[in-house]
Amino acid sequence: MVLALAVPMYTRQVVDRLAQPGLNVETASAFLNIVAFTLVVFGLMRSISIFIQVFVAEKAAQEVAYALRNDLYDKLQRQSFAFYDKAATGELMSRLTSDVEMCREAVGFGMSSFLGNGAWLIGVAGYLFYVDWRYTLIALATLPLLFLVAVYYTLKVEPMYAEVQEQRAQLTAVAQENFSGVRVVRAFSREDEEIRRFHVENENLCARVLRTARISSFFQPGMDFFANLGTVLVLWYGGREVIGGTMTLGSVVAFHGSLWMLFWPVRALGYILGVMQRAAASVKRVFELLDEESVTKEKPGAIELPRVAGEVRFENVSFSYADGVPVLKDITFEAKPGEVVAIVGSTGSGKSTLVNLIPRFYDVTAGRITIDGYDIRDVTLASLRRQIGIVMQETFLFSTSIRENIAYGRPDASPAEVEAAARAAAAHKFIMELPEGYDTVVGERGVGLSGGQRQRVAIARALLADPRILILDDSTSSVDLATEREIQEALQRLMQGRTTFIIAQRLSTVQRADKILVLDGGRIVQEGTHAQLVKQGGVYQQILESQILPASFAAS
Structure with missing residues (x-):
């Protein structure tokens, strides 16, 4: 700022010196050379200082964005399933x-410019008061109008920018959902409908951006008008003072140059406020996520769950999702170490919800669940989940090699251990038939593998983790009978010493279970072995006739 003020200061001296009567040409030329050299040096120094300012500001902005992205990702990794049930x-x-990028822009440009221009404004105003305080008061007469316009703009556009960011997020959500479900879209020939859906959201975004742009377009010209009005006042007053002989021409020229330096940060305030308002909407959205508390979190002083035998007890467990409608009601049962527990029931009876409570993907609404006598809410989530292997109903594979997918739960596993798990899951044979074997990279979500192949890789992944408790959520429903037989034979050996929960629709699965839980309407209505439940009839017999037996016959 001091370096920039050198220009009007020297301009004043040059104009006054050159306007003196009886000017000595040699002296004036020498003076001009000194001034020119001095201004070049000052200009170079100012360029260096601007470079340092910009670099430091951008470095700070990148550090803020880096920290925000890490904090957000860390927060999202630790959110409960309940959060993702409602989040797009x-x-x-x-x-x-x-939104993080907008925060970065606000810190890198908006904040540094705001502080820099503010300091510039104060410094130039101080210099002008030093030169002529009356002249300065006249020059600053339009500043209150400029600030009123800025305040009005801020209050007007802040909610509008928030709407723009929300709509931009909605447009992203529509595109992401379409890309994820592209096979369904193609299968039902819904491309045109999806295109129309995207166009509607895109038009909404465009309309909101243009509505915000209209307000911004009025703001900048308004700032320029009042800034130019200040210049007119200065020239009018300064011209009269020069005519009256109370002020030198050099002072008027220098004052006019300084005045532009004064109004430049005020005019730039328009753009800076636009950046800050866009960032304000993004900051709010970012901190909404950072402040979101997980409904499933560790209690203070949670202990590490030691290596367990695998005794699982449900004691009067009830559960409701966020809507408050009971899904499970007064569930009580015990699974002894090494027992295979099959869970059957009609669609919506609560089978998947029940097993999701064991690793605390959701927390019980009432009652408690214990493993080897430990209430699962009293132990750390990591130590609990390390001892539970899960094969989800919807198999998910990462876009990496099959070897890395299998070793996901144990990255330090040796190639021999990975292969052993694959053999146990009846996956080794088809893996070796792939072009790169275990190093074959699968597509996103396992594209390139059949449903049965993806399922066997997921089973191998769970088995490699060597869990004490195994949860198979409909894990063999996507394979043919021959493959299922291979998997079942392998699992029979590997289930030894593990407590296993199986949600299945095949007769062979429930026949081999040590215990079968029959769910209906969120309650356990029958419990026992296959032979016992067949004799009882009731809901279990109905399920056999309507679901399991037809599925078994179809597979055969």
Whole structure:
């Protein structure tokens, strides 16, 4: 700032010196050379200082964005299933990328410019008061109008920018959902409908951006008008003072140059406020996520769960999702170490919900669940989940090699251990038939493998983790009878010493279970072995006739 003020200061001296009567040409030329050299040096020094300012500001902005992205991702990794039940993936991606980028821009440009221009404004105003305080008061007469316009703009556009960011996130969510479900879209020939859906969201975004742009377009010209009005006042007053002989021409020229230096940060305030308002909406959305508390979290002083035998007890467990409608009601049973427990029931009876409570993907609404006598809410989540192997109903594979997918739960596993797990899951044979064997990279979500192949890789992944408790959520429903027989034979050996929960629709699965839980309407209505339940009839017999037997016959 001091370096920039050198220009009007020297301009004043040059104009006054050259306007003196009886000017000595040699003296004036020498003076001009000194001034020119001095201004070049000052200009170079100012360029260096601007470079340092910009670099430091951008470095600080990148550090803020880096920290925000890490904090957000860390927060999202630790959120409960209940959070993801209501969150759209595209919305989360928008906050993690677009909103964080807006925060970076606010720190890198907006904040540094705001502080820099503020300091500049104060410094130049101080210099002008030093030159002529009356002249300065006239020059600053339009500043209150400028600040009123800025305040009005801020209050007007802040909610509008928030709407723009929300709509941008909605557009991202629509695109992400379509890309994830592209096979369904193609299968039902819904491309045109999806295109129309995207166009509607895109039009909404465009309309909101243009509505915000209209307000911004009025703001900048308004700032320029009042700034130019100040210049007119200065020239009018300064011209009269020069005519009256109370002020030198050099002072007027220098004052006019300084005045532009004064109004430049005020005019730039328009753009800076626009950046800050966009960032304000993004900051709010980012911190909404950072402040979101997980409903499933460790209690203070949670202990490490030691290596367990695998005794699982449900004691009067009830559960409701966020809507408050009971899904499980007064569930009580015990699974002894090494027992295989099959869970059957009609669609919506609560089978998947029940097993999701064991690793605390959700927390019980009432009652408690214990493993080897430990209430699962009293132990750390990591130590609990390390001892539970899970094969989800919807098999998910990462876009990496099959070897890395199998070793996901145990990255330090040796190639021999990975292969042993694959053999146990009846996956080794088809893996070796792939072009690169275990190093074959699968597509996103396992694209390139059949449903049965993806399922066997997922089973191998769970088995390699060597869990004490195994949860198979409909894990053999996507394979043919021959493959299922291979998997079942392998699992019979590997289930030894593990407590296993199986949700299945095949007769062979429930026949081999040590205990069968029959769910209906969120309650356990029958419990026992296959032979016992067949004799009882009731709901179990109905399920056999309507679901399991037809599925078994179809597979055969």
